[in-house]
Amino acid sequence: MDVIFKLSETKFHKLTYQEQLAIKDQGRPKPKLKIEVAGKSRGKTYLRQFNMDVYSRNNWICGCNQKDALFCFPCVLFADDRGEKIWTETGVKDLVHLSEKIKKHENSKTHIGNEIRFALFGKINIQAQLDSAYWVNIQKHNEEVTKNRYILTKIINCIKFCGAFELALRGHDEKETSENPGIFRGLVNFSSELDRTLEEHLKNASIFKGTSKSIQNDILDCMLELCHEEIIQEINKTPFLAVMADETTDVSAKFQMVTIFRYVTKDGDPVERFWNFLLPMKHDAKTLSETILGVIDPILKNENQKLIAQTYDGAAVMSVFFGDLNEIPAFFSHSPQRVAVLDQIVGRKMPRSIPTRWNFNIRTVNIVYEYRDCIIECMEQLKDDSNALTCRQASGIRRILQDSNFTFWLTFFHHAMPHVDVLYNQLQKRNIDPTEAQRVISVFEQNINSVRNKIDSIILEASNFDTLSIGAKRKQRFEFTNHLIAASLIISEKFVQYHNKFPENELDITYLRGAVPFLKFIISNNLEETMGETKKLLQILVTTPMTTTEAERSFSTLKRIKTFLRNSMCEDRLTALSMLSIEKKFIAEIPNFNEKVIDKFAAKKDRRIPLIIKKLQ
Known part of the structure; x- marks a missing residue:
């Protein structure tokens, strides 16, 4: 039919x-x-x-x-x-x-x-779906979901607070009757005193309170997953990407590798995003490269051409001088009796030396330089101490302070370290571009040469010292600067010269100084199509890392989070807590962060409380 x-x-x-x-x-x-x-x-x-x-x-x-x-x-x-x-x-x-x-x-x-x-x-159940009982059930369910999501938001805020300020979540005893439940539980309890809804939940809830360590881990996993998704979205929108990797040893003697991504946002701002900490099985080149590729490949997928720069810093190598120098504050930090002698003779406390990849504690250099004779007198007095270890260490430090090579390097670094400190502070800026990096390196080289010329008389007194070594070390450290050549295109002082005779293989750029300001100028004035190739050049220059200071910041965070008392946390939890600390500004800018975390938390597995709003079918 x-x-x-x-x-x-x-x-x-x-x-x-x-x-x-x-x-x-x-x-x-x-x-x-x-x-x-x-x-x-x-x-x-x-x-x-x-x-x-x-x-x-x-x-x-x-x-x-x-x-x-x-x-x-x-x-x-x-x-x-x-x-x-x-x-x-x-x-x-x-x-x-x-x-x-x-x-x-x-x-x-x-x-x-x-x-x-x-x-x-x-449909015979249309009326049944629209009757008052159906609406009432939906309304009650959604009211309960709203309350549960509100409570979970408060718990998430407590976790974010602890992570942002690098505080330990777990305490020694997290029972309700404990007097030391930990910062997280203490913060939740304090919040409940200010929030009646949270207070009633903690008192009356028998199925889901949201404060257990498994819930903490699930929430941290969801936070980290959401941050990674947001970073990937930014990477997908940027034309170029740089990766930075570095390594250190944590408090539990584990080899930690950090991964940082650098790219340019749609507004032209360079950003460096922390990604994760990793534990490579081996320390050989093959294992390290495979570990890094395991992070990069899933993000780049088939866009390998987007990766334009890779920065890998070598292991930290301390010179003999600074190794000896750090023995002095370490010696006084282990005993109140030694500090008492130091206060009596020197009248100054010895700052704790904090070595980094970039500079060394300038205060330690200056104090040892200014009070060298008094510190030697301290060692003379302490070498007769009844403690054999104190005697042995005091005698060794006295010999170091009286060594001519050590004295020379102490004098040299007393004059040179202020310039190193200035260079360190300038290069560790997140938004530094090739133009600025080339300028500060050039100024540093001039200052170091000036110091060298002023202390020639000291150099001649050191019988084992090569007069060319200072310049050679400086030259070796900054030997490769070819990647900064393109930065000369955007030095405003040269624009008049370029207008009369433009150098070969360079571009004519108007009146701005620096890659970042000029890139932002192009974007803010809608000149992307007019100056498309120039924009690409600037994006490449800005994306290319000038230093690996962001990795050093990550290691500083690592050492504050994974301490002697918190040395057994797993890698995922360490990465999540580090993300909350390092990228707290980035997290604060993610719209509806808590709501998105709750959605992921609810989808992770079946929860014992409803967390999803129902809609009328």
């Missing part, structure tokens, strides 16, 4: 209810039609024939054998005067423009309404 042809004679609404249900249950007719359309286009003839695939691509299209045309099944059933007659009465035979007609019809208000009526026709 040709249903469509029958309905053209007897409308659907005139049939009995049982007949209507039978037509719906039978479904739309999908006959093989004989439609053919011949034509001519661009001098060539063509023949279009009906293809059965049209039924599978559109679940509302049906056919009529007697009219040899296509119809809309829902609109044929529930047609009114507002519908398109071509889809309900005459039928569609135009195969050439069929796709356009389908798209237009399925987006029409009448068609959408008829599809809804068709879907709901014959």
